[in-house]
Amino acid sequence: MRSRFQQGLDELRQKLLRMGGLAEQAVDRACQAYLDRDLSRCQMVLEGETQINVSEREIDELAFDLLAMQQPMAVDLRFILAVTKINADLERVGDQAVNIAERVMDMVSLPAVDLPVDISRMAAAVSAMVRRALESFIEAKAELAQAVLEMDNVVDRMRDEAFIVLVKTMNEKPETTRQALDALLVARNLERVADHATNIAEDVIFWVRGADVRHNVPQEASGQEEPAQRAATETH
Amino acid sequence: MGVGIQVENLNAWYGKTQALHEINLNVQANHATALIGPSGCGKSTFIRCLNRMHETSPEARVEGKVRIGEYDAYEGTSATRLRRRIGMVFQKPNPFPTMSIYDNVAAGLKLNGYRDKKHLDEVVEKSLISSALWEEVKDSIHKKSGASLSGGQQQRLCIARALAVEPEVLLMDEPCSALDPISTGKIEELIFELKAQYTIVIVTHNMQQAARVAEFTGFFLLGRMIEFDKTEKIFTNPSDKRTEDYITGRFG
Amino acid sequence: MPDSTQPVTPKREIGLWRRITDQLATTFAVSTVIIVLTPLVAIFTYLVIKGIGSVNWAFLTQTPKPPGEIGGGMANAIAGSVLILGIGSLLGVPLGIGAGIYLAEFGRNRFGDLVRFVSDVLNGVPSIVIGIVAYALVVLRQRHFSALAGGVALAIMMIPTITRTTEEMLLLVPNVLREAAYGLGVPRWRTTMSITLRTATSGIITGVMLAFARVAGETAPLLFTAFGNQYWNWHLDQPTAALPLQIFTYAISPYDDWHRQAWAGALVLIILIVSAVAAVRFVVRRGTLGGVA
Numbered sequence: 001m002r003s004r005f006q007q008g009l010d011e012l013r014q015k016l017l018r019m020g021g022l023a024e025q026a027v028d029r030a031c032q033a034y035l036d037r038d039l040s041r042c043q044m045v046l047e048g049e050t051q052i053n054v055s056e057r058e059i060d061e062l063a064f065d066l067l068a069m070q071q072p073m074a075v076d077l078r079f080i081l082a083v084t085k086i087n088a089d090l091e092r093v094g095d096q097a098v099n100i101a102e103r104v105m106d107m108v109s110l111p112a113v114d115l116p117v118d119i120s121r122m123a124a125a126v127s128a129m130v131r132r133a134l135e136s137f138i139e140a141k142a143e144l145a146q147a148v149l150e151m152d153n154v155v156d157r158m159r160d161e162a163f164i165v166l167v168k169t170m171n172e173k174p175e176t177t178r179q180a181l182d183a184l185l186v187a188r189n190l191e192r193v194a195d196h197a198t199n200i201a202e203d204v205i206f207w208v209r210g211a212d213v214r215h216n217v218p219q220e221a222s223g224q225e226e227p228a229q230r231a232a233t234e235t236h
Numbered sequence: 237m238g239v240g241i242q243v244e245n246l247n248a249w250y251g252k253t254q255a256l257h258e259i260n261l262n263v264q265a266n267h268a269t270a271l272i273g274p275s276g277c278g279k280s281t282f283i284r285c286l287n288r289m290h291e292t293s294p295e296a297r298v299e300g301k302v303r304i305g306e307y308d309a310y311e312g313t314s315a316t317r318l319r320r321r322i323g324m325v326f327q328k329p330n331p332f333p334t335m336s337i338y339d340n341v342a343a344g345l346k347l348n349g350y351r352d353k354k355h356l357d358e359v360v361e362k363s364l365i366s367s368a369l370w371e372e373v374k375d376s377i378h379k380k381s382g383a384s385l386s387g388g389q390q391q392r393l394c395i396a397r398a399l400a401v402e403p404e405v406l407l408m409d410e411p412c413s414a415l416d417p418i419s420t421g422k423i424e425e426l427i428f429e430l431k432a433q434y435t436i437v438i439v440t441h442n443m444q445q446a447a448r449v450a451e452f453t454g455f456f457l458l459g460r461m462i463e464f465d466k467t468e469k470i471f472t473n474p475s476d477k478r479t480e481d482y483i484t485g486r487f488g
Numbered sequence: 489m490p491d492s493t494q495p496v497t498p499k500r501e502i503g504l505w506r507r508i509t510d511q512l513a514t515t516f517a518v519s520t521v522i523i524v525l526t527p528l529v530a531i532f533t534y535l536v537i538k539g540i541g542s543v544n545w546a547f548l549t550q551t552p553k554p555p556g557e558i559g560g561g562m563a564n565a566i567a568g569s570v571l572i573l574g575i576g577s578l579l580g581v582p583l584g585i586g587a588g589i590y591l592a593e594f595g596r597n598r599f600g601d602l603v604r605f606v607s608d609v610l611n612g613v614p615s616i617v618i619g620i621v622a623y624a625l626v627v628l629r630q631r632h633f634s635a636l637a638g639g640v641a642l643a644i645m646m647i648p649t650i651t652r653t654t655e656e657m658l659l660l661v662p663n664v665l666r667e668a669a670y671g672l673g674v675p676r677w678r679t680t681m682s683i684t685l686r687t688a689t690s691g692i693i694t695g696v697m698l699a700f701a702r703v704a705g706e707t708a709p710l711l712f713t714a715f716g717n718q719y720w721n722w723h724l725d726q727p728t729a730a731l732p733l734q735i736f737t738y739a740i741s742p743y744d745d746w747h748r749q750a751w752a753g754a755l756v757l758i759i760l761i762v763s764a765v766a767a768v769r770f771v772v773r774r775g776t777l778g779g780v781a
Contacts, residue, residue: 073484078472344674397668401672
């Protein structure tokens, strides 16, 4: 096969995986910082943001080059398009991690308060979603991506519950309003991360099956099994 | 107006070698259909079976049914009569070098006995306009020979020549492979416009061209038709692995 | 500093050797050309020197005087040559071109190979033998010498050259042109006549001219066919004078005046042949359209 093109595809894949790792790490760090009230971890998240932004630009540039110079078709074209979209989502995930870190920094400056909301459970779920979405990309397996889509509802419910609980808390104990608000915002940020993970999963399905499953409207899928699977194994 | 083409169980041989195996295909009227595939896959042989040019090769044999519109291409009509209803444009522009531009365009009519000068004048002008060549040559159609034009112009001249006999189908065998990008672009635009009046079948090595020009695409491999579908489907999400391997360049 | 954009020059010893070889080769090529051209130039010069004095109006318009008398000309021989060549061309050119068309378009088989073989053999037959054949075929039948017999002999000699050249020129016509015509629904015979033949015209005419130039100066075949004539003759079935014959007769005669006239005749013959070929070339070139080779 056109070896320079194949090399370009491999490089794109590697870069995206690295960026995925960075984004996943940022979310995990931010959540851990919230749970441990750890300022140093917040600092690491903020500093890691630059790397993620640089990565986003590099990936877009490489994808653009490949599109312009190599006239990719079918599965290769879908792959590159999916990569550019996943790229954007990962950068957003990084942004959300920074938002969480900023909330944590505010929280730590205030006295600790016991809130009846289980952020750690939500954080675990969201983290799992991100990890699984990235796995589905590495393995080029649409079933893994499908599982991520299903988890989104769970996370949405968690956010809604947190909302109700925290509003009640703010009404009953107005002195904890600021901490509750911080927690609420963190919950919202986590839910946003889950949304981005869902997007990533949808993009993987698009790449692997040629089916556009966004907004819950499945279009014609390919008649054959997992063309991207073969492409992925070839890149190994 | 163009007509549809139905091909059933077409097999073709050059002597002992079988070049086409059980081809089944429906070409839609007034649409452009592209045939792609690697060298030697039989796509040129296929379109030459449509206008019975395959027969001009030594030891050529054909089995199967080809229907052009209402009538059968092989039974009940002579090859020459069939070819007057099907125009063909070849890979390398081949205007008749000893004839003027006018005579080239009129060749199909003149050589078949039409003599009415006024009618010929009209047809020549109309054909040259249809092939987007009229403006460039209208002052010298009697003076300049067909071979004195540039490559892109020559090919348009050949298209005009094919159109002059008012065919229903236009077959094009890699019409742009000998031309520069600008001429290629002009001819692709032309094909787009001609679709309204003719049924066009175009063989091309250039997949991007097939994607730009044709509504339907067929992928040939080793004398068989592997896949035939709407062009967008073939190029964004083909059903057959071999098709995908070919269009993504993983082939060979 | 060595300039990376300039080609690297070889070391001096190799350079010298190569230059010497180059010079030798060029000199060899040029000298062979000179050697080849010398006889041609010599012939022409000699002819001009010996003959130009005798080419005058009388020579070109009068018939020969009886042997021994001074004066007279070869007018009848010139006219006779034209007549005999005319007959020969009329017979030989259509047959030759027809055979060439057959071989090119339909002759890719055993029979075609046979025809080609026969044509090549015929090409090699000595002209005197052809004269004898024509004698047997025509003169004996008619019981007299004739311009027709001379024409037949010359035609037989022209045919192989014309056939081969026509075939080659037709084969040179790219097949895509034939295909273009077939694609337009033009039947095969029409394609051959109107497209293939027309494209090859210039080359075929060259072949015809080659054949013509060759037979125009032939003497042997005319010896027992046209036979020669002291007087004017326009009848096809009577012995006719011809330039080469006349030159031959005069040259072997004991008369000086006839020797003089023989030189003049030879010069006139050469000039006529060259003019005919040049004229046809000119007409063909004028007739073709702008931009056509």
